[in-house]
Amino acid sequence: ALSPEESGGGGGEVSTLGQVRCKYGLGQSQEEIWLLRTREGRRQLGEGNPRVPDAVAFPTTEQSVCQLVKAAQRFHLALVPVGGATNVSQALRLPPKGEDSRPFVAVSLSRLAGLVSLSPGDGLAHIQAGASGQQVEELLAPHGLTMGHEPDSYEFSTLGGWVATRASGMKRGRYGNIEDIVMGLRVVTAEGDVVARHC
Known part of the structure; x- marks a missing residue:
């Protein structure tokens, strides 16, 4: 251990x-x-x-x-x-x-599930990868926002999992697939460094 x-x-x-x-x-x-x-x-x-x-x-x-x-x-x-x-x-x-x-x-990543920052005017939110779909919506709803991504496993699957699997949801006709929704990523590399990328 x-x-x-x-x-x-x-x-x-x-x-x-x-x-x-x-x-x-x-x-x-x-x-x-x-x-x-x-x-x-x-x-x-x-x-x-x-x-x-x-x-x-x-x-x-x-x-x-x-x-x-x-x-x-x-x-x-x-x-x-x-x-x-x-x-x-x-x-x-x-x-x-x-x-x-x-x-x-x-x-x-279940303990990395928070809202890091929010720009309601731009409709942009920085949310940690461990947030489930339900948690994402609960973080955004008080600000009048939605992510609009609802795969079948919405309540339990996570934002990071959606990105890793290029997930699609029931509302893709209106909001797009996850690659259409995500604007940028912060990832930890295999070397243990953090890199940020805009999509």
Whole structure:
């Protein structure tokens, strides 16, 4: 396990509990639901089939994400970012240990879900990647704004997940797909640096 300093200097926590590792290591495909809800599936998970992350990190600041990425390089860890874990394509599936023996750490962005800044006159908002669709709308509604992006998994899927998967929503005819809505991104690179890009 990473020490608090290695995982972001107090900017989050790390869990190695089996239930937490399964929650952030599996999506919503039929097979993944079967694994979680049946005795045989849980037995297979207990034997490491399929593999789930060895730990889950919950960073709370951009800086803690940067520090976590740098720690992963130093300790040869593989990081897997996780939003709402609503995918149905087994996108969180990890390679077997025989193919990749590195420890895997799921990085939950659920605690990075706030409104950073807002320009109501321009209709622009800077919202953190871990915000679910419902949270995004709750952040914008008091200002008379909406994002207008409503995929089927709206209540649970996240802004970061939408961007990563180029998501489309039920109101795409009016507001467009996510790539039409997002104006810019701040991302943490594989080196642990922050870069900002306008789309």
